[in-house]
Every structure is written in structure tokens, then in C-alpha cells.
Amino acid sequence: MTTDTTTTDDASPGPLGRYMDVLELVAAFPGALTLGDVSSMLALPKTTAHRLLKGLVKAGLAREAVGGRAYDLGERLTRLVHATVDDDWLATLTSPHLRQIIEDWGETCYLTRLAGGRVVVAVSQSPDVRWRGYVQPGIEMPVNAAASAKAIMAYQDHATLAQALAQPLPIVTANTRNDTAWVESELEAVRERGYATCIGEIDEGLAAIAVPVTLPDGMVLHALAMTGPLQRIMNERLPERIDALNATGATLAKALALGAKIRERGAN
Amino acid sequence: MTTDTTTTDDASPGPLGRYMDVLELVAAFPGALTLGDVSSMLALPKTTAHRLLKGLVKAGLAREAVGGRAYDLGERLTRLVHATVDDDWLATLTSPHLRQIIEDWGETCYLTRLAGGRVVVAVSQSPDVRWRGYVQPGIEMPVNAAASAKAIMAYQDHATLAQALAQPLPIVTANTRNDTAWVESELEAVRERGYATCIGEIDEGLAAIAVPVTLPDGMVLHALAMTGPLQRIMNERLPERIDALNATGATLAKALALGAKIRERGAN
């Protein structure tokens, strides 16, 4: 009778829950994770672990390593992501420019884009490997906290903005605010200054600045951002940083527009 | 023959089969696929489609678009891939060099690496978007056909090679051979010439050439390859191409070794 009420319990792992746990583990130790490892690390009976792994393999999410005694990720998984995220060509197009910023400033910078009403990271470049985990392609940037999201949302029509604000806005640190009025005032400030900030609203010690990337037709679908330790980002050289971002942003806008046109031409 | 559903039936979709079908569909129309679409396209009852979609959402593989009336891919999916394929830093490191080749030769080129006994694409750059589908990161290169796989496998110890040859070797075109003896002679030829070829063995009209990337310690874990239409790749300028690949390969070897060292240092 251990089954509690669980009517429409949102917190339940769902049918795929354990499969995902295993998959996550496989991803953590690709090509080196054995059945026994899964069994003991997740405290699952050997039989169950075995069935889950085989299920993943059959689904194409995982595959057995050549030795046969280990598992790693399946092709289907990577294919799914790369097929969907057409940020692929976008990365090719913009990486050099982002790298230029790194050389000049030594800070992590990234390009975000509006996708399905959300702002997600499209391309990111960092001088330090340890930043990789922070801004990964595909990660969503909340409107009420991230500079890059503010920079984009400040230039959307009312409907898009309203939808975004209707979503639950996360509270991450003590500096995060999630009341609609505040967000709107923040966006107004962005429109006045021409750039957006995130001051300890996602991580206490970190700050980010972002500028909108305005396409030739006047639309803003992307933002270019730079992030790093709060003191270093928000120091007296801030105006210079903004100028640099704006300059690169203008270049990117042209490249993006051209890229979209070429891509469209090929999609017949 | 106990029952109709045979016990170890390899062709069965498995428990995740229908989930994957739905996920595939979501990936095909990200942010625009509605419940009804899934239901009718996969000929599933509305109820079933609904349950599958919710399951995917709960697992983090999909998520509802902001409007609430559509679905797109979840963050977890992209995160899994990007976290696993630590080709992430590798891409950062090598993309510029690959792009240089594109500028010089106008052909698709890519870097493969040995991962868990298989050769998989790590980074790929192409002048033409339409090539994207061909060589995508994560895709496996068969030892008996792909130039990049031959280039790597030619320099592995006997055990590794034996394991690779023990795998089922795919026949893709009329030019594909999959007998072990032939593969070994092909690898011997690679060691003599210093480069590997794939002449219509994966696609009738396409060819590829690849050189091993020899790391400072003498190990070969990567290959650098160029691919394109058969007549264009295998023409009289072939020696020049090989030279170009070798030159870039030497550069990459240093960069890779350094990158690995840095990465190792940070993993404490």
C-alpha cells in the first residue's frame, strides 16, 4: 500500500524517469559504464538495470560499446539535437566574432535567440573551460533575470511579452525579482540605455551585460552577451564593453540576415 | 514457440519505441507541433498521444512551448548531448583550422576521433548547408568504408583493431567491401601512403580522403578528413590536398595535446 494518493502528482518521475536516470549516467561516463555500475550507482536490481539499458539501446538513445562490456550514447540522440537546433549554421557564422570578443576582453560571451517564445543560448564561447557548464547551447534564459533575455524581450510586441510574462518566472538568488511590474520597468530601462544587465540575479557573484542584435528589417531576435564576475564586468570600463558588443552585434546582424537568406534559398 | 510474441525479438520497438516516434516528430517541427498533429500523423488515439507527450515533458526530453499549444525539445536533451560529447572544447579548438581548409579548398572537412572503440565525427565544417546531414557530430564512421576510420584504425594496436573488425561491417553501396582481409590490406596501404581514401564506398558519387592526426606521444586518436564529389576530390590536385590536410593535422595535434592537458588540470 505504499502507493499514496498521487492523483495528478506533478512531481512523479513519470514512466521515463528511471530510463532518464540511466541515460544521464551513461552520458556522465560515456563508453565506460557497465551494467553493474548502473545497478549499484542507482541502487537498482541487476535485472532492472539490464532491462532499462536494453530499452535505451533499442530506442537508439544508448548503444553498447564495441567491447560489449559498456554503454555509451546512441547516434539518434545526437542526431536529434543537431537536427533540431539549427543553431548549427548559426554557430559557424558567429563563432569567429565571438572569439574576437574573447581575445579582446577575456570574458565568456554568447549569442542567444528567440525560439518559440523563449530565449535560449545559441552559441557560446569561453576562455575558460569551467564556464562551459554555465551557458550551454539550448539552455533557457529567464526574462526576469538574464541580461540576454531582457535585451531581446525589450523589443518584442506586446503579445509575445505578455506570453513570456505569463510563464512562471524563477527565483534563483536573493537578487532575483519576479513581479511583472518590475520586469517591465527593467525592459523600459533597456530601451532607454540600449543595453541590458543582470546583476547577481542568476548567481550571486556573477553579472552579465547584453545588447540586442537588430536585424536589417528592424526585428530583434538575438542578443549578444558578455558575462563574468560581478566586479570585473560592472567596472569603469562598462561603456567600452557595451560599445564592443554593439559593434560586433552590428556585424552579426548582417551575417545573420545573409545566412537566413541563403538558408531559405536552399530549403526548397 | 511459447507465444506469438517471441522472447528475444530484436525487431520489437521496445518500451520507448512510441516515445521516440513522438520525440522524432517534435524534433522535426520544433515549437510548432500540436497534440492533434501527433495524434493524426502517427495514427495514435488522442489520449495516447497526450500521455506520450506528457511523459516526454516530465522526462525533460520535450517541453511545452510558451503559447502552451505546441511542443518543442527539452533542455535536458541538448544538455545531455553537449555534456557527453566533450567534443565541445574540441570544436572550439579546431573549428578555425577546419574553416581555413574550407576557405582554401571549398570542400567539406571534418575531424573524427576514436571513442569507445568506434570512430565518430567530432567536428565538421562545410561550405554548403546541404552537407550538414551527411557528416554530423556523433555519427559513427565504419572501419571498412570511411576514410577517416581507416586513417585512425591503421594506427591502433592489434586488440583494438580486432574488436572493431569483430563488429558487423555494413555494406552501403556496390563499392563497399566488408571482408576482414580486404580491410586489413586497406589499412596496410594507409600505413604505406600515409593517408586513407573512401572511393564511393559510402555514397556512389562521393569520395573522401583522410590523414591521421598523430599526437606528440605518437598516439593516433583523431583523423582529419575532406570529402566531396568523387571527380573533384580524386583529381590531379590530390597530393596538394593531402599536404594541406597533413599541415593542418600537425597544427591540430599540438592544439589537441595542449587542450587535453588543460582540461585534465581542471578536472580535480
Place this chain on the structure above:
DNA sequence: CATTATTGTTCCGAAATTCGGAATTGCATT
């Protein structure tokens, strides 16, 4: 503004699946 289509969601019994303990096979080491 009322009405009608359309789409998304909940309910629930029947059916099929998973669950995991125990026994078996296969592989590598001593």
C-alpha cells in the same frame, strides 16, 4: 454576444507490461 467547432484533458475497466528474486549462462582470471 451566443453558439458552435475544435482541441486538450480526465476517468476508468480491461489488457499487457513491467518488476525483481532466483537460477543460468558466459567470460576472464587464478
Place this chain on the structure above:
DNA sequence: AATGCAATTCCGAATTTCGGAACAATAATG
């Protein structure tokens, strides 16, 4: 040979899924 360990198969009990039908919510229409 013999042993130890990991992977796999077997199978009854229990939980889950399956999908038709009713229901609710939203968009389209008169």
C-alpha cells in the same frame, strides 16, 4: 581445471499502460 564475477534468462505477482468515451477549455463562427 576451477573459481569468481558479470551479464542474461526465466517467471509469477503486481503495477502499469492502453484507448474508448465523457468532459472541459479554448478558438472560430454567425
